[in-house]
């Protein structure tokens with residue numbers, strides 16, 4: 001197919017129009033050749049070029065993805081933690097359309113706009129009190145880069161430039177850009193491939209004490225030694241509160257966070273909380289930090305921020321740190337993306353947050369948690385299953401051996417569900433709007449696929 005092939009096809013102009021209009025125009029696409037082109041030219045996340053099957057989606061509604069061949073799949077992934085209200089939501093669609101007719105984008109340097117102000121106000125309101133300065137950026141990884149820069153610039157301003165390293169947790173995930181990568185788990189993040197480019201950080205063991213076990217004080221011992229030993233070179237600790245997501249779907253004890261906060265204070269090290277995955281109710285609390293009642297110095301939000309509509313993230317910090325940065329040699333925070341605070345993304349984020357706060361998300365997440373706990377229990381006795389755990393709207397089955405990703409995904413698609421396992425983890429994180437019947441289809445598929453395996 002020639003370079004222009006896809007652009008000339010009908011369907012490129014789809015959108016606008018009434019709901020579902022895109023479906024009809026997508027039917028005209030020659031999917032066999034489009035998929036061949038995809039395989040030859042498009043990279044997908046964490047895949048070799050051309051590797052593995054991909055399924056074409058033409059539209060989505062609620063918790064259902066519609067494939068090009070007409071089949072529908074019940075979504076168990078929320079498109080990676082993001083689509084909390086379901087797809088094609090009338091309120092979110094309206095927010096985008098109304099903003100589109102006013103202003104799709106304008107530079108944020110020297111200009112501002114209502115959607116950014118409205119969004120920042122909401123973020124300040126729903127996060128712990130000392131967080132009152134908001135940096136809006138393009139993606140979760142960038143939010144983590146910004147958080148790291150804030151911490152380092154703060155210590156420079158305080159005359160302590162030696163405090164420029166990070167203490168992170170093994171089993172963590174913080175994004176794919178280089179500084180964000182440097183604080184991901186060094187093994188699964190493949191740091192050795194990027195030696196010399198990725199800064200060398202300090203790693204504490206994965207928090208061993210599970211979320212619902214009695215607190216075991218020895219769980220913080222090694223962290224306590226590391227922070228004491230390195231305090232003079234540490235700008236900040238960075239962690240995912242309560243739930244380590246893409247690094248292993250592990251739920252740890254809230255007391256661990258309180259201990260970390262106290263140790264950061266005692267040793268004059270900042271605390272960066274990465275709530276990009278956990279924010280906006282996924283764990284059963286609005287922020288996972290709320291389980292511990294802990295306030296960080298810097299907080300990263302992303303993923304569900306726009307209800308999964310557009311890419312947008314935020315880094316919040318305190319007045320003290322912001323003032324420190326303002327008095328540094330640079331005189332400002334050294335960051336400013338082209339599409340900073342994109343008005344479409346801010347407008348849909350405002351609508352998504354308002355929808356969440358006006359609704360009964362706590363009941364919904366609790367109901368999802370209860371049902372997953374009941375229905376995934378059947379996995380516990382199965383051969384090759386190591387652990388089953390549920391927290392909020394996150395259900396995880398951990399296997400003994402790594403799964404065959406492509407084979408499993410094909411079986412899930414055949415069963416009418418969208419579930420993408422990784423490593424030894426098969427997990428469910430459905431949109432909060434999922435019905436009990438649809439959730440039962442998801443859990444039954446996991447049980448069946450694991451029983452057959």
Ligand SMILES: *Cc1c(COP(=O)(O)O)cnc(C)c1O
Pocket residue numbers: 139140141142144173174175176240245246274275276277278302303
């Ligand atoms: C997904 C994720 C990121 C990175 O966000 P992107 O939008 O993919 O760049 C960072 N931290 C955590 C905890 C995440 O789950």
